[in-house]
Amino acid sequence: MLLITCPNCGADCAETELAPGGEAHLERFGPGSTDEDFAGYLFTRKNPKGVHFERWRHAFGCGKWFHAARCTVTLEVFGTYPAQVTEPPAEIVERIRARRPNWEG
Amino acid sequence: MSDAVSALDGRAAEPRPGLRLAECGLRGQITLRAGDLASSALVGAVEAITGVAVPEALSAGFAGDDRGAVWMAPDELLLFVPHAEVAGAVEMLEGALAGTHHMALDVSHARAVLRLEGADAAETLAKGAPLDFSEAGFPVGRARRTHLGGLAVGIWRRGPEEWELVCFRSFAHHLFAWLETSGVEGAEVGRFGV
Structure with a gap:
């Protein structure tokens, strides 16, 4: 069971209140892009063993989307941050580096 | 009828x-969504209708059995008024928030x-x-x-x-x-x- 704090409403919520939204910070490719780029955007995911940035929605709560940084091995949640960014904020990256000195992300 | x-x-x-x-x-219930829950027009209208201030995040306020406001999301409140007053309350919200991005909906039923x-x-x-x-x-x-x-x-x-x-x-x-x-x-x- 993951316990995640929703950055939109500030509630500490159990995993069951949330809906997962897959990998975060994908670069979108649409009409006009190459087949390789489009296929990569549609299908290719990092699926890392370790630090992972992902999207979640507080489905049974405030209903808003947000981002979370999480370790897929230990399920440690490094932090959550707003959905309206294209890369993780510096403080989250710092927190990950403090916990995972060898992280190459 | x-x-x-x-x-x-x-x-x-x-x-x-x-x-x-x-x-x-029966309770009058109004879903109120707006981009800014702290705008003075909204704060005034909510207080006039429910008798309580706009509740802070993750909280609720009541002034009597069926009069109050519950915080539902960063852009959403659930307002309670006596059932007979709900149409007038929605009308008042519409008037107070005219021209701003909002939605006031009677969800009593x-x-x-x-x-x-x-x-x-x-x-x-x-x-x-x-x-x-x-x-x-x-x-x-x-x-x-x-x-x-x-x-x-x-x-x-x-x-x-x-x-x-x-x-x-x-x-x-x-x-x-x-x-x-x-x-x-x-x-x-x-x-x-x-």
Whole structure:
């Protein structure tokens, strides 16, 4: 069971209140892009063993989307941050580096 | 013209001595969504209609049995007014918020409100929702949306032993039956030490 704090409403919520939204910070490719780029955007995911940035929605709560940084091995949640960014904020990256000195992300 | 009735028409039960469950009957309910819940126009209108200030995040405020406001999301409030006043209240909100990005919708007949009272109310709820229902984790005045018994619900604590829940109207029967079963005599847990 993951316990995640929703950055939109500030509630500490159990995993069951949330809906997962897959990998975060994908670069979108649409009409006009190459087949390789489009296929990569549609299908290719990092699926890392370790630090992972992902999207979640507080489905049974405030209903808003947000981002979370999480370790897929230990399920440690490094932090959550707003959905309206294209890369993780510096403080989250710092927190990950403090916990995972060898992280190459 | 048909007569309005609430989802369970005010059904009441006492699953175990001292634990009282009731559907609250007809209440005027307004979903208010706006980009800025702190704008002076909105704050003034909400206070005029409900008699309480716009509640802070994850909280609820009440001025009487069926008058109050519950914080639902960063851009959403649920307002309670007496059922007879709801049309006028929506009209007033529309007037006050004209020209701004907002939605004020009468949802009185789309929702059901249940009340659970008694020393064992917290543990009755705790059996079905992933929240801390202790005094520290869920103080009086706090409001949360979550799931209970498989349903999306809003829960707020009106008093130390007084809780209210809101759910979609068509789920009211299930929620009532679920709470009645959870609180039945012989199902005591004693988690919150009465």
